[in-house]
Amino acid sequence: MDIARPARPRIEIEYCRQCRWLLRAAWLAQELLTTFEDDLGGVTLVPGLGGIFVVRTAAGEVLWSRKEEGRFPEAAEIKQRVRDWIAPDRPLGHSDRKPPPEPGTGA
Secondary structure, rough: OOOOOOOOEEEEEEEOOOOHHHHHHHHHHHHHHHHHHOOOOOOOOOEEEOOOOOEEOOOEEEEEEEEHHOOOHHHHHHHHOOOOOOOOOOOOHHHHHOOOOOOOOOO
C-alpha cells in the first residue's frame, strides 16, 4: 500500500558557475537540509552565469539575491528567511535573530 505524503516545500539556489560559487551554494544547501530536514522537500542547485547567487522557493519567490542585498547571505540569515516562509513559529535556537531592544532602554 502506497501512502501519499503531502508535498514539502522546495528551495532553489542559483549560483554563478563562471565565478566558481558551486561550493558556496552546496554548503548553503547542506545547511538548509540539515536545519529543515523534516520540513524541506529538497534543495536544487541551478548553475547560472553573470555573478548570480539567488535563493528562491521552487515557485519563484526570491528569499535572497546577492545583487539586491549587495553580499552573500550568512547561514543564519537565510535560515531565518526560509523558516519565516515554511514554519514562522519554529524556533531556530542559536541561529534565531535577536529581538530588538525595548524602546527607552538605551540598549
